[in-house]
Amino acid sequence: MTAPEWMKPASYGAVLGAIALAVIGFTAGGWMTAKAADEMASAKARSEVLAALVPICVVQSEQDPQMQETMANMKAARTYERDDMLMKAGWATMPGSAEPNRAVASACMDRLAKTF
Known part of the structure; x- marks a missing residue:
């Protein structure tokens, strides 16, 4: 079974969007790991x-x-x-x-x- 042609750019967009979301969330969004939260507490x-x-x-x-x-x-x-x-x-x-x-x-x- 072959994937439709539009699937490749959509997959790249989803992966890059997830990476961007994580980077922005941990730098400017205030997210933190459980270890960092424990240390701060x-x-x-x-x-x-x-x-x-x-x-x-x-x-x-x-x-x-x-x-x-x-x-x-x-x-x-x-x-x-x-x-x-x-x-x-x-x-x-x-x-x-x-x-x-x-x-x-x-x-x-x-x-x-x-x-x-």
Whole structure:
């Protein structure tokens, strides 16, 4: 059985149209793969959790009787040492946790740095 003559250009058009649709959809149309969507959702969740934990760190720093001394030491320290100092002070250790959280310490230090 032979295909009609018009079938060949229609087949090429359908294939090229499908490719164009996929390219446009993934670049300008906002489509994404499941992996990319999972990565974006995980990043957003981490960001939101961090935003919720930073105020706890700030309150813990305000309740520390040695806050002024610790803040003065942090101000005198190098920038890369400050997160470790904040973690040693215990401000980045969240209630119910035994270990300080480095991401919370870094974000908290950014917030506290605005005060000194």
